[in-house]
Amino acid sequence: MACAPNRVRLLCMLSLTFGFFIVEVVVSRITSSLAMLSDSFHMLSDVIALVVALVAVRFAEQTQSTNKNTFGWIRAEVMGALVNAVFLTALCFTIILEAIERFTEPHEIEKPEVVIGVGALGLLVNLLGLCLFHGHAGGGGHGHSHGGHGHSHGGAKKHKNGKVRRSETLEDSRSAGEETNNLVANHNNSPNGVNPERKAVDMCHSDSLDLQINGSTPYDELENGHDAASQLNMRGVFLHVLGDALGSVIVVINAIIFVFVWKPCEPGTVCENPCSGQHCADHALNVSSPLTNGTLNKAGPCWVLYLDPTLCIIMVCILLYTTYPLLKESALILLQTVPKQIDMHQLNARLRDLEGVLAVHELHIWQLAGSRIIATAHIKCHDPTSYMDVAKRIKDFFHDEGIHATTIQPEFVTVNSESRASLCELSCRTQCAPKLCCGAVDTAKPLEGSLESKKSCESKTPTLPSASVTSLEIISESVEETSTPESVVIITREVESSL
Amino acid sequence: MLPLSIKDDEYKPAKFNLVVKLSGWFRSILADKTSRNLFFFLCLNLSFAFVELLYGIWSNSLGLISDSFHMFFDCTALLAGLAASVISRWRSNDSFSYGYVRAEVLAGFVNGLFLIFTAFFIFSEGVERALEPPDVHHDRLLPVSIAGLLVNLVGIFVFQHGGHGHSHGGDDHGHSHSLFNGSAAHGHSHGGHGHSHGGHGHSHESKHGHDHGHSHGEHGHSHDDQHCHDDHMHTPGKGSSKQILQGVFLHIVADTLGSVGVIISAILMQKYDLMIADPICSMLIALLIGVSVVPLLRESIGILMQRTPPSLDHALPECYQRVQQLQGVYNLQEPHFWTLCTDVYIGTLKLLVAPDADSRWILSQTHNIFTQVGVRQLYVQIEVAAM
Numbered sequence: 001m002a003c004a005p006n007r008v009r010l011l012c013m014l015s016l017t018f019g020f021f022i023v024e025v026v027v028s029r030i031t032s033s034l035a036m037l038s039d040s041f042h043m044l045s046d047v048i049a050l051v052v053a054l055v056a057v058r059f060a061e062q063t064q065s066t067n068k069n070t071f072g073w074i075r076a077e078v079m080g081a082l083v084n085a086v087f088l089t090a091l092c093f094t095i096i097l098e099a100i101e102r103f104t105e106p107h108e109i110e111k112p113e114v115v116i117g118v119g120a121l122g123l124l125v126n127l128l129g130l131c132l133f134h135g136h137a138g139g140g141g142h143g144h145s146h147g148g149h150g151h152s153h154g155g156a157k158k159h160k161n162g163k164v165r166r167s168e169t170l171e172d173s174r175s176a177g178e179e180t181n182n183l184v185a186n187h188n189n190s191p192n193g194v195n196p197e198r199k200a201v202d203m204c205h206s207d208s209l210d211l212q213i214n215g216s217t218p219y220d221e222l223e224n225g226h227d228a229a230s231q232l233n234m235r236g237v238f239l240h241v242l243g244d245a246l247g248s249v250i251v252v253i254n255a256i257i258f259v260f261v262w263k264p265c266e267p268g269t270v271c272e273n274p275c276s277g278q279h280c281a282d283h284a285l286n287v288s289s290p291l292t293n294g295t296l297n298k299a300g301p302c303w304v305l306y307l308d309p310t311l312c313i314i315m316v317c318i319l320l321y322t323t324y325p326l327l328k329e330s331a332l333i334l335l336q337t338v339p340k341q342i343d344m345h346q347l348n349a350r351l352r353d354l355e356g357v358l359a360v361h362e363l364h365i366w367q368l369a370g371s372r373i374i375a376t377a378h379i380k381c382h383d384p385t386s387y388m389d390v391a392k393r394i395k396d397f398f399h400d401e402g403i404h405a406t407t408i409q410p411e412f413v414t415v416n417s418e419s420r421a422s423l424c425e426l427s428c429r430t431q432c433a434p435k436l437c438c439g440a441v442d443t444a445k446p447l448e449g450s451l452e453s454k455k456s457c458e459s460k461t462p463t464l465p466s467a468s469v470t471s472l473e474i475i476s477e478s479v480e481e482t483s484t485p486e487s488v489v490i491i492t493r494e495v496e497s498s499l
Numbered sequence: 500m501l502p503l504s505i506k507d508d509e510y511k512p513a514k515f516n517l518v519v520k521l522s523g524w525f526r527s528i529l530a531d532k533t534s535r536n537l538f539f540f541l542c543l544n545l546s547f548a549f550v551e552l553l554y555g556i557w558s559n560s561l562g563l564i565s566d567s568f569h570m571f572f573d574c575t576a577l578l579a580g581l582a583a584s585v586i587s588r589w590r591s592n593d594s595f596s597y598g599y600v601r602a603e604v605l606a607g608f609v610n611g612l613f614l615i616f617t618a619f620f621i622f623s624e625g626v627e628r629a630l631e632p633p634d635v636h637h638d639r640l641l642p643v644s645i646a647g648l649l650v651n652l653v654g655i656f657v658f659q660h661g662g663h664g665h666s667h668g669g670d671d672h673g674h675s676h677s678l679f680n681g682s683a684a685h686g687h688s689h690g691g692h693g694h695s696h697g698g699h700g701h702s703h704e705s706k707h708g709h710d711h712g713h714s715h716g717e718h719g720h721s722h723d724d725q726h727c728h729d730d731h732m733h734t735p736g737k738g739s740s741k742q743i744l745q746g747v748f749l750h751i752v753a754d755t756l757g758s759v760g761v762i763i764s765a766i767l768m769q770k771y772d773l774m775i776a777d778p779i780c781s782m783l784i785a786l787l788i789g790v791s792v793v794p795l796l797r798e799s800i801g802i803l804m805q806r807t808p809p810s811l812d813h814a815l816p817e818c819y820q821r822v823q824q825l826q827g828v829y830n831l832q833e834p835h836f837w838t839l840c841t842d843v844y845i846g847t848l849k850l851l852v853a854p855d856a857d858s859r860w861i862l863s864q865t866h867n868i869f870t871q872v873g874v875r876q877l878y879v880q881i882e883v884a885a886m
Contacts, residue, residue, distance in 0.1 A: 029630075037630070041623040048619075068812070070835045071805045079803060086609055090616040093575075097568050104564065334803050335601045336839070337594050344593040362876075364596045368805070376847055376878040384858045388883055407847035407878045412859055 006057050006230060009132045010237070014050045020125050021047060027118055031111050036118065038098075042247060043122070045091060049084050049240040056080025056233050060369075074369045077233040078330050084236030085327040088243060092316045092323075099309035099316075106305035108264065112255045119251035126245035133238040230370070232333075235326050243319045250311045262304045274302060336366040339373055347401065354397060356381050356390035358413060365403065373403045380411040387412075527585055533744060534584040540654050540747075541577040544570060547650050551643065566643070576613050576750050579606050580743045587840070600840040601803075607742035608799035611792045614750060618788035625781030641765050648758035654751040658744060741841045745795055753788045760784045805837040808844050814872040821868050822848075827856025829884055836874060847878040854883050 021043040028036035059076035066072070109115055338344055342365055351360050361378040368374055375398060381390045387410050398406045528534045548570035555564035583606030591598035760780045767776040801809065815836065823831050829851040836846040846869060852861060858881050869877050 037627055038623075044623070045619070065835075067807075069804060069806050070833075071837070073804070075804045079800065082608075083612060086612045087616060090613055093572055094620060097572070100568065101564075331605060334605055335595065335599065336597045338596055344596065362878075366596070378878070384883075387858070387881070391880075391882075407849065407880045409862070409878045410858065410881055 010054045013129045053237045081232040081236040082330040088323045099312040102309040112259045115255040123248035129241040246315045254308045338365045339367045374405040375403045376407045378409045537581045580747045603743045604802045607746040610746035611796040614792045618785040622785035625778040629778035644758045644761040651755040658748045802838045807836050808838045827853045844874040845876045846874045849880040
């Protein structure tokens with residue numbers, strides 16, 4: 001199963017990191033170095049990130065629906081990615097704070113040799129982690145390096161940003177597709193060859209651009225429904241490990257430069273430390289300096305002390321730059337946006353062009369996780385007898401788009417119809433709710449049309465008398481209201497397109 | 500299309516006019532009560548942080564400077580909440596078919612995460628200080644933390660009050676538990692290493708709408724239960740900001756506790772010379788923060804994971820029964836119910852019906868049944884069983 005290697009990797013990395021954390025704590029106690037202690041807490045946050053990812057992976061394996069979570073737990077991956085991204089951001093903020101503190105009060109490094117040793121060890125652990133997770137999050141499972149492993153100064157990392165991200169996942173999915181083809185416990189995915197053909201058939205009303213957009217991406221992402229979701233999670237882990245690797249690199253570089261360039265004050269001699277802002281030392285020095293004559297030792301070049309915070313700030317910039325796409329992507333999924341590869345306008349138009357479909361209301365498409373896309377809509381058709389054929393056509397249409405979990409509610413046009421209007425009226429009568437925010441206020445403003453039928457929370461539904469529902473009332477209002485939306489919709493669409 | 504007037508501005512793409520955008524945002528912020536409160540409190544916090552920063556620079560106290568940075572960090576939580584409350588009012592469009600209303604849940608969640616991170620950070624600093632007690636400078640600490648406490652009390656008052664904006668006929672369910680965890684104003688004495696952070700420990704934000712008059716001191720419980728909304732006689736309105744407000748509120752409370760903790764530890768240190776008081780206070784406060792955030796996190800995670808709304812947990816099976824008893828319905832399959840944002844539930848289900856059944860009647864009845872429990876957006880797919 002595709003997830004088991006993930007779990008194994010995560011556990012591996014987790015145990016390594018935790019072990020290293022213990023080592024750092026012990027060393028910091030022995031050498032009583034505060035810097036090492038704070039670094040060990042950074043390691044701890046890394047451990048937490050790995051734990052979060054592990055938990056997410058464990059949960060997301062349960063793709064079956066449960067009683068409370070009818071969609072299964074697959075969203076846990078996206079949540080894990082978001083949590084990791086947010087933690088990384090918060091970590092960056094604290095690092096900035098510490099760096100600023102260091103700018104105002106530079107510290108010398110005590111026992112730089114120990115620091116070099118521990119830093120190198122940490123770097124090793126992190127590089128190992130990068131190798132472990134790189135395959136998953138970087139570029140495709142088969143070794144083309146997208147992010148580079150340990151060129152930690154992030155030059156290579158710059159490639160790994162949002163713009164290239166989609167093509168990365170595509171390549172990932174194609175290469176990993178073979179592995180996971182059998183493993184996607186999803187609805188039936190038609191084999192690769194069939195989809196483009198069917199798309200061509202249904203493409204009569206769309207232009208070729210559409211074919212490219214919809215033709216290539218959905219069926220690729222189809223293949224690794226589960227994999228794409230876990231990609232997000234692994235990316236979060238990867239970024240976290242990368243941040244840590246950068247940190248270790250900075251520590252090692254700083255310590256090395258410190259060892260070779262810095263001339264410390266010998267404890268026995270009189271020496272001047274021009275770099276630290278310690279008033280007492282300076283004061284004592286000024287008092288005593290007239291006494292001693294030329295043999296004044298100065299502590300090493302001051303810029304060395306400012307190297308650490310500077311490097312930290314650079315590292316933070318790099319981290320933020322690479323974390324932002326992950327943050328954005330997982331946040332957008334959680335905000336229930338329409339997936340990037342789906343164009344609502346076109347979809348709506350093509351849906352309406354299907355035979356037997358009179359109107360489309362309340363079309364909602366959102367992404368559960370990875371490539372699992374869910375759509376719901378109200379379709380107005382002529383009568384119940386022809387409905388099943390129309391339904392089949394609609395389902396096929398959605399399948400071709402890559403959307404397999406659809407719920408289509410039929411509405412019938414004839415006299416006793418259940419149009420959206422009547423539904424809304426029903427709900428309005430019991431409690432007129434601005435709670436119908438996010439959508440169900442179509443009948444209030446039919447002008448908005450089926451495309452923008454979502455209203456903000458402030459719009460009110462029409463205040464209908466809360467009398468008991470009689471079918472005649474429904475009929476009259478619904479017939480009137482349903483006849484208008486379509487014509488108005490047409491008008492508005494024309495206006496839009498010409499502009 | 501031929502231009503109808505001489506002004507071609509209409510036909511040019513809108514220029515990115517920063518001023519226009521900003522003023523648009525301002526207007527939308529000031530329009531709604533919640534975001535107005537947030538905005539003013541944010542300004543208050545920011546100004547306090549600036550004052551602290553300037554004072555710290557002038558008196559060359561590193562502690563005060565770092566404390567002011569921490570306050571800025573907290574302001575980001577407020578900013579997130581403010582952004583969410585503005586964003587969630589935007590209209591829906593092609594990319595966001597449901598609109599942006601989920602932003603508030605996300606903001607509450609992110610606030611909760613930040614709070615956990617802060618608690619972790621405070622805890623680690625407490626541990627560090629316990630192992631290596633640094634110099635403690637008390638003198639400047641006390642006035643600063645008292646000032647911070649005052650600022651936070653203002654915040655508590657504002658958001659507490661704002662929270663209980665409406666009454667539900669005496670119901671238990673007040674939407675007012677501002678999920679907006681008030682960024683615990685770290686009015687804390689971060690300044691000068693001797694202080695402990697104000698953890699906010701109690702989730703007294705009364706998650707369950709108590710009536711207006713309660714003082715937050717008493718409600719120590721954290722309900723994870725969701726029965727916050729009474730679907731039947733509701734006058735919603737505040738519901739949509741619930742998550743945001745609770746987040747902000749918890750944050751403010753955390754900071755208040757922080758200030759209180761600092762004051763206490765400062766007093767302890769001055770009077771009884773108990774150096775260990777500071778780190779212990781820090782750790783306690785961090786624990787309290789962590790504990791208080793858990794309900795908020797649970798709720799937002801539930802919503803984001805598309806979980807069945809907890810308040811409908813008992814009502815739904817009954818509804819399923821009723822639907823299946825309708826004439827012509829064979830079976831009810833694949834029900835999915837989830838929360839879009841506070842009090843907005845969306846559901847989909849599939850019904851297998853007999854070929855000769857009256858689909859329209861079934862549809863309207865089903866909608867009725869579910870509307871009574873509060874699900875107003877329902878998609879019912881009818882599948883006619885083959886004979």
